[in-house]
Amino acid sequence: MRKIAFFDLEGPISTQDNAYEVLGLVPNGHKVFEVISKYDDILALERRPNYEAGDTLSLIAPFLVAHQIGENEIYEVSKKAYLVRGINRIVTQLKEQGWMVYIISTSYEQHAMNIACQLGIAEENVKCTRFPLDRYLTEFGGEDYQPILNAEREILSLHPPQNEDQIKERLDGFFFRDLPNVNVGKVLTDMSVCGGMRKVDAMKELAARDGLDISEAVAIGDSITDMRMLEFLKEQGGLSVVFNGNEYALPYGTVSLATSDMRNLSIITENWETGGKDAVLQAVRERESAGDDPYYHVLEGRDTFDDVLQVHLDMRKMVRGEAGRLG
DSSP states (O other), rough: OOOOOOOOSSSTTTTOOOOHHHTTTSSHHHHHHHHHHHHHHHHTTTOOOOOOOTTTTHHOOOOOHTTTTOOHHHHHTTOOOBBBBHHHHHHHHHHHHEEEEEEEEEEEEHHHHHHHHHTOOOOGGEEEEEEOOOHHHHHHOOGGHHHHHHHHHHHTTTOSOOOOOHHHHHHHHHHIIIIGSSSTTHHHOOOOOOOTTHHHHHHHHHHHTTOOOGGGGEEESSGGGGGGHHHHHHHOOOOOEESSOOTEEEEOOSSSOOOOOOOGGGGHHHHHHHHHHHHHHHHHHHTTTOSSSEEEEOOOOOSOOHHHHHHEEEEHHHGGGGGGGGO
């Protein structure tokens, strides 16, 4: 069959980092997010037990509650999100050609479902992070928020997030010792973010539900939250595509595409459908020496990614702006 596509959302589909922009609704929210995002990278790379890349979205959740940010605010921010050029056309094209198209995203459900609707992807084909935020706003108030607001001041003192040892020491104490012992800590412990190995589980679940062979699938991702999904699919014989990726994603891809227009993915999907991995590798190699957008690279078998990384980071910055700096 070879007609299965699993898309990450933030990066390959939309340029917005929704959680970053939502926390930016509060004073100094972007700075708080950047420190917590760095902490997320640290924990994910050290493979902290029961922690997955992308759990930033659970770590910032108590701060959203403390500042009375509701589900409607998430949706309103989502409505301002730009789609990556060409994504609507490539999704439509894939569906017309009989592909099964899914979204697997760390994004809060209010954002993921909004974007999926714009692309005509059914809700049942989206795996994302459930976040009943409005319910929490009715459960807590007043003094419940004081530990969060105190921690916020401490986190701001760690910006810019450069001293990893200091970040880890201070935030370990807050998130894993202090927060679980206060009422609003329930917001953190309740949430299961769809990132890391949970993306792998989501991919398996969708494939099993629809009777699909996961080895025939293509996964498109760009960041640390996607690296386990990319790694797993490659091990299963599928095709892992890194799109405008960062240093965390590139080592786990089969091939990569750096471009401002997602329609350029069609070279990869068409060859995958007709000739599998060998056809994709041949098509990418034929285009690898080109010095302009779109940039194609074979990642499998590379000893170093430095030259490829710079191309991707430049394109990532151009397409995503400030959001491209995050892990």
